[in-house]
Amino acid sequence: MRSLFIFLIPLLALGIGQVTKSFAAEIEISKAWLRASIGQSSVTAGYFTMQNISDQDDRLLSIQTFAAAKVEFHMTRIGEGGIMRMRPMGGLTILAGESASFLAGRDHIMLTGLTAPIKAGNSIELILTFEHAGNVRVAVPVARRNPFP
Numbered sequence: 001m002r003s004l005f006i007f008l009i010p011l012l013a014l015g016i017g018q019v020t021k022s023f024a025a026e027i028e029i030s031k032a033w034l035r036a037s038i039g040q041s042s043v044t045a046g047y048f049t050m051q052n053i054s055d056q057d058d059r060l061l062s063i064q065t066f067a068a069a070k071v072e073f074h075m076t077r078i079g080e081g082g083i084m085r086m087r088p089m090g091g092l093t094i095l096a097g098e099s100a101s102f103l104a105g106r107d108h109i110m111l112t113g114l115t116a117p118i119k120a121g122n123s124i125e126l127i128l129t130f131e132h133a134g135n136v137r138v139a140v141p142v143a144r145r146n147p148f149p
């Protein structure tokens with residue numbers, strides 16, 4: 001008769017199950033899309049949701065892209081005579097733990113001075129600059145209509 005030795009491998013001591021966190025994004029972008037530009041039009045709009053998963057308020061300050069000379073933040077409101085009007089706003093605050101959105105039919109980002117027509121099926125990189133989170137790069141799909149209705 002031989003003795004049978006059973007060795008229990010201390011899995012946890014080997015570090016299995018432990019997650020090493022690197023740079024956790026403080027702002028998560030979702031439901032991002034750009035509207036395909038029409039013909040030779042040099043402007044188009046974009047939409048996305050920003051989730052602030054940090055514990056401090058943050059603010060979207062600016063957006064840059066190679067696809068356009070300028071990116072503005074526009075709000076759309078019903079003005080006098082029931083006419084929808086859009087006007088620029090300086091930035092957008094996202095409270096700690098909360099989210100803020102540019103939604104089709106409401107607020108949007110406006111790309112002006114397009115360097116080339118923006119075509120459905122393509123993907124355009126935007127660099128979003130936040131007061132605290134810094135630069136967040138997002139590859140944004142281009143579509144003719146809202147893929148997130």
Ligand SMILES: [Cu+2]
Nearest residue numbers: 074086108110
């Ligand atoms: Cu606009």
